[in-house]
Amino acid sequence: MFKLPADLLRDRFLIDRDLSSPFSQRVTFFEDLVIRCVKYAFATLPASIGRIFFSKGVSYPFYRWRLFRSGHLGFPCHIQEIHQAIHHSNSDGHLLIMTIQTTKLNVELNGVLMVLNNKQKPDVVIYYCHGW
């Protein structure tokens, strides 16, 4: 409770800039404060708490609010959730949803697809796997 703000104030205002971390030297006070809080949380809080912050239930409404206050009533692009269950082929050999090769993976596929114009073929596709 005391060490984090004390270290922040020391590094930002009380010591030579060159003596603070390379990161601190280059960012704003706000950025520095947030990262120090994240550093503390990463080291001490269980992941189950962090997951709440990043979850759909929190992130999605927050992003819709940010869009709304910037004047966007809807999404600025076509957006679609993908939920595909992949099963082994049944006794008739009928494949559900995906190809024979993919059914060997035995996983569900979930994701979010976004495109500016869903009636036109894309000229570039970014397949993104998030971190954290």
Place this chain on the structure above:
Amino acid sequence: MGSSYFYLEFLIAWMYRLRQAGFQNPLFFALEYTLVPDATWPTQINQTTAGWVFLRENVAEPAKICVCGDSAGATLILSHLIRKDFNPNLDSEANRPAKAILISPWTHLVSSLNKNTESDYLCKETLEIYAKQYAGGLQSDANDLSPSGNDQLWKTSSPRQGFAFVYGAEEVFAPAIVATAERIRNAGCEVSLTSLKGGIHAWPVVKFFLAGSKNRLRGLDRLTDIVWESFHPHTERRPLP
């Protein structure tokens, strides 16, 4: 911990940046894989491969697809590219993606190369706990599950335009990322390595969420340049506003 929904703003902003650069209709697919400890290896790699197959069969040919990720997501991308047990791409360059863009990949799950720094928010000790969870408890060494392979495997798995690594100079994973990039380059693959001065883990993503409007797009613009150069190596992109 993360989810695709947290990344929506970042990805849609990137989409618009690509449009402004000169692409006509960028499409993004953000994989929502199962988080540890709800599932363990190899579930997440299988989901990554399932996403690739979905795109290849329903959206676009491989030559138009860039596979990207940050942190653990970038690890999944690398693991997917070099998996030996199930990969329809190894035998044909035509089936390979255009480019792999890895933002602060977690290349060595458990390693002395990962070093805590004064700047970065990651903590090696916590990371090792997550690595072991990914490995499914104590059944196997988490480091065995780090993406690694011989020269032949990297060479035959390489996307057409190779690999682009973007990382923070001050991040915990910096030495491991440099080692991995050099390893892949020595295998004969095309590799670019961008070190962000003063940057921490996943800095292009973090900066987007934290910085003011003047600076928040800088990381995205670097990623946009990488994608543009992959598809239009001899053409300058439009200036970004």
